[in-house]
Amino acid sequence: MxxxxxxxxxxxxxxxxxxxxxxxxxxxxxxxxxxxxxxxxxxxxxxxxxxxxxxxxxxxxxxxxxxxxxxxxxxxxxxxxxxxxxxxxxxxxxxxxxxxxxxxxxxxxxxxxxxxxxxxxxxxxxxxxxxxxxxxxxxxxxxxxxxxxxxxxxxxxxxxLHAQYPQYGFAGHKGYGTAEHLAALAQHGACPQHRRSFAPVARTLSQTPLFA
Incomplete structure (x- = not known):
């Protein structure tokens, strides 16, 4: 169907x-x-x-x-x-x-x-x-x-979003999984606007808490 x-x-x-x-x-x-x-x-x-x-x-x-x-x-x-x-x-x-x-x-x-x-x-x-x-x-x-x-x-x-969470570099990579973005995820964890169902974010959430 x-x-x-x-x-x-x-x-x-x-x-x-x-x-x-x-x-x-x-x-x-x-x-x-x-x-x-x-x-x-x-x-x-x-x-x-x-x-x-x-x-x-x-x-x-x-x-x-x-x-x-x-x-x-x-x-x-x-x-x-x-x-x-x-x-x-x-x-x-x-x-x-x-x-x-x-x-x-x-x-x-x-x-x-x-x-x-x-x-x-x-x-x-x-x-x-x-x-x-x-x-x-x-x-x-x-x-x-x-x-x-x-x-x-x-x-x-x-x-x-970059103005709110500058540590992730959203103004540059626009949210795509660049090396810079993945490094920021590993360092800072995920922010509330990260897609938890996407594998790189899910892996980060399994290791670190959601950004406070």
Whole structure:
């Protein structure tokens, strides 16, 4: 049986037809890091106000992402940014939490799309036709826009966490399991925003208490 948060694989093939109306692109940021929420964004672009330079957020500089973030917010028909918390990640697992964040992003759109295109090979459960597109963040403008919104939002969150827990270096590694981050975990233990279900954090918690 399909899970509560994604369609089975046979529902993930390319759509045979495209209903007229609004298209929403969806992408996420933060599946791999050891800390913090996973963030998803949904974007409906305005064909009358095209945005130049949209691309996979990972292929852009931080400064370029910031500029495009403001442009997307200003010129898209509507956008929605949502997340799944560390507690939800640990309870559901990262895949299901990611799909939950994506579903929340789509449901949060002010305008309802007639179809949705999602980066990757899994779909959240939605009540509109949806299509999973591998490397969609480099192929579909609306997904590229969503990837930029999600990445900038997540990076800003990491800057805020760095101000609270500077000893971990979140401003630099953005929560990923770099050598610097793993060394900080070994030295300081885990902070409340670390994902306890991720193996490096679980090993740390088995040896040291949660950061007080």
């Amino acid at each position: 399909p899970s509560a948060n994604c369609w089975p694989p046979e529902r993930q093939a390319s759509l045979d037809w495209y209903p007229p109306g609004l298209l929403a692109g969806v992408d996420e940021a933060g599946r791999g890091p050891l800390a913090g929420p996973v963030v998803a964004a949904a974007v409906i672009l305005d064909d009358a106000h095209p945005i130049a330079g949209l691309a996979d957020s990972k292929a852009l500089t931080a400064a370029r992402r910031e500029r495009l973030y403001d442009e997307i917010r200003a010129h898209a028909l509507c956008v929605s940014i949502a997340q799944a918390s560390v507690e939800e990640i640990d309870r559901l697992n990262i895949l299901q939490a990611t799909l939950l964040a994506m579903r929340r992003a789509v449901l949060g759109l002010r305008l309802k799309p007639v179809r949705v295109q999602v980066d990757g090979n899994r779909l959240p459960q939605l009540d509109v036709p949806a299509e999973a597109i591998v490397r969609g963040d480099a192929r579909v403008a609306a997904i590229s826009a969503a990837s930029i919104l999600a990445k900038v939002t997540r990076d800003r969150w990491c800057q805020e």
